[in-house]
Amino acid sequence: MNNIRSLIYVPVLHTQKESGEILLSLKGDESEKPADASSAEQEKSVKEMWDGIYEKIQNTHVSYPTMRIYQDAMPVCGREKEIAETLAQKASRNHRLIMDLLKNGASLEGTEDPNLLIEEYDNLSRLIGKAGASVQSYRDALNQYREKGAKLMKQRDAFISERIKSTLKEGETPLVFMGVRHELEKLLQGAFVINYIIYRLPFKKVKDIYNV
């Protein structure tokens, strides 16, 4: 009999600061700082979002040792845990939650193609570089970012989908944290029953939505 496995999908939002830090971590350059337009109000909403997600994950009753985590923008590189730890220390709520799950026995899997992430980084950098420009100039840059990002996203999602299918072990449940712009679920539907964890998504507090 062909059993369709269950997958937990968590659509997430990252602030501009978090997106920048996540992508900078790929370069391993600690001296560079991401642009930070985050406000206290934004931070509060994002913290609440992650607290709510954590509570809902605990309520799934999936045992931690059988949980394999796949994370948006986590490159396949052999130092995934180290990256999560560094980002958690830099106050990424997403990665703090991952570290908590790892302490409880969950596993973290490299999820994305590093080369595609570098392209994503370059794309986002061009946008963030326009943050101080005129509104029209920033909007134009945002449109260019979205256009290029959409093509890149298709390639990223194809890689992630194959990665999940090829690395998941017998008896494990994948826990997938993905930015809301991903269309990964379309590639997973035939192979998994997808259960969503949604608490709140504060779109306007986070402002622009990035592909990380």
Place this chain on the structure above:
Amino acid sequence: MTVNKTKILIIDDEEDLCLLFKNILKPEGYTVFTAQNGYDGIKINQKRDPDIILLDLKMPGINGIETLRRIRKKDPGVIVIIITGYGDAATIRDAADLNVYEYMAKPFNNETVMMTIKDAAASKGKDE
């Protein structure tokens, strides 16, 4: 009672939930309108011109996303907060494309919803 000029439209097929929102919003001075389906919600939105819409997604007739699409054609600026027990990645993308203020899952915490409404009203400069 707080002086408040904010008008809120609740579109949700669960009557109990509409009543709950009325009971917690009216004492705060909000003017509250309710609709139990998308068609009525669109009509009331045109007639009453609310500042904020609390919108459910799973309703008989047209669903919340289609309701919002129709509302946005004539009212691109109204603040919309989705409150739903239903959700998947595609619906969330649709909601983001339709410029929603926030997407909240049921069951919800009353305090969190109230804070979100206050923040949304303040962003329109109409709170208190």
